[in-house]
Amino acid sequence: MTADSGSAAVTRAEYCVIACAEVWRGAGEVLASPMGTVPALGARLAKLTFSPDLLLTDGEALLVDGEPAAGAAGAPPTVTEGWLPYRRHLALVATGRRHVMMGASQIDRYGNQNISCIGDWARPSRQLLGVRGAPANTLNHPTSYWVPKHSPRIFVERVDMVCGVGYDRAAAAGPSAARYHRVPEVVSDLGVFDFDTPGHTMRIRSLHPGVRLDDVRAATGFELSVPDGGVPCTRAPDAAELRLIRETVDPGGLRDREVPPCGR
């Protein structure tokens, strides 16, 4: 590691950024749609390193290339490379050329996700956003999730309203639902999870350094599968990636606001 960037230890937020970036490894020439700060940083890091063909938006209606960090001095100017207003964005979803990372107010062991409301839909105890595009996203292209604060209130036995479709529901809904359905990964502040099990139930892929298996079990409202031969550690960003995180994509330290540095 270089002296300037490597002098401080890798923080939990930085493990989360690299874990989110890894979601887009090998994605090819598709739109990366990150929702949330850490996924947005991860998508930019992926584009700057191992997935240079990714496309990103300005958060509104433009596809922008060479997106600099907010307020970064000397950053290259962005170039508008395309137009993606909402109607085209929704149409793009059905083409499959997109990998979204959404948030989740609730998520279950099969990857069913809820952002609509908590409690009985007919009269919710807590109204949230609404289904938005989660039903379409999950049936048309890879949909991963980011949970900045892993807890048993989010990782639940059963979600109150299925917005993003999980593996069990996609299979039950028939071949048209399952045809393009894929939930590759769930990244939280504790670790990385996937559904690479025979029954497509959530499995621990890696835990961030300092997180014990018991911690994540206590913070999860259902039984997690554990890989044979033990749980690996989430990989650390290498020196170049760490420098990009700290100096290029997030010099203002926005990542620490979503995942506090002292961890938990």
Next chain:
Amino acid sequence: MSDKRMTADGVVSRLESGMTLGIGGWGSRRKPMALVRALLRSGLTDLTVVSCGGPDVGLLAAAGKIRRLVTPFVTLDSVPLEPHFRAARERGALELTELDEAMFLWGLTAAGQRLPFMPVRAGLGSDVLRVNPQLRTVVSPYADGEVLAAAPALRLDAALVHLNRADARGNAQYLGPDPYFDDLFCEAADAAYVSCERIVDGAELARAGCPQTLLVSRMFVSGVVEAPYGAHFTSCVPDYGRDEAFQRAYVRAAADPGTWAAFVKRFLSGGEDDYRAAVAAFTEETEAAEVERAPQVERAPQAERAEQAEAARKTEKNAKGRR
């Protein structure tokens, strides 16, 4: 050439209680707020509102004007959750048809195309089908035999949209980056009403932007309203961005019935001229308060640090004393 200019109240006089109204824009962006404020002043009620919801939905819900809402979401964008919509849902005050965004887009498109539905993959396997038992699937008649969701046409009695410019005949232009679904709303409606920042003549309209900015054609428009600041407090770029300070005040006021009543009295009890004057006064107050606060922000942390240091010294002394 028919001159379709009218007032916002004139638009509302053509609407009836119980109608299905489509409202353009998206979240807290380019909402026809002057027309919504005119709706608030009217006796209309029992409405079915079709909208990618923002404060249009919030205000109408707070006023008890919505019987049913058809939407994929309601948000203020920079403030994720719309407070009045939340409150209305949590007290069971409105019926909801909650659709996926793609179902909404293609349902609106189907209505304009005079089709009963559009096939979409979206919705299958999700609880959108559970909470909307009226939704149906459709089997492809071709060899693939795919079973898809049939997004029902969202036919509207009337559409309300706000654009940057229009001519008196109803050709309307957007100058921002996103047309949202405004033209689709107009085409899906029996009557469409366009408000705009400025009514200009056709030649000026053509000069103001490239042909692709001429989003809404007069053949779909029944009335045009000149409404400067007519999307406030939502964004209407490039004419103005979202008024974040005002939106924050709106959210704060919504938290309590007393403060909400005061907000309504101050901003929503008169016409558009009164509204603009009240907003101008609000902005002046807010900016004056910020200028006044600014030097204190500089001082505050120092004063706090000094106090903390003093407190720490005392604690240390006490600790020493006890030892």
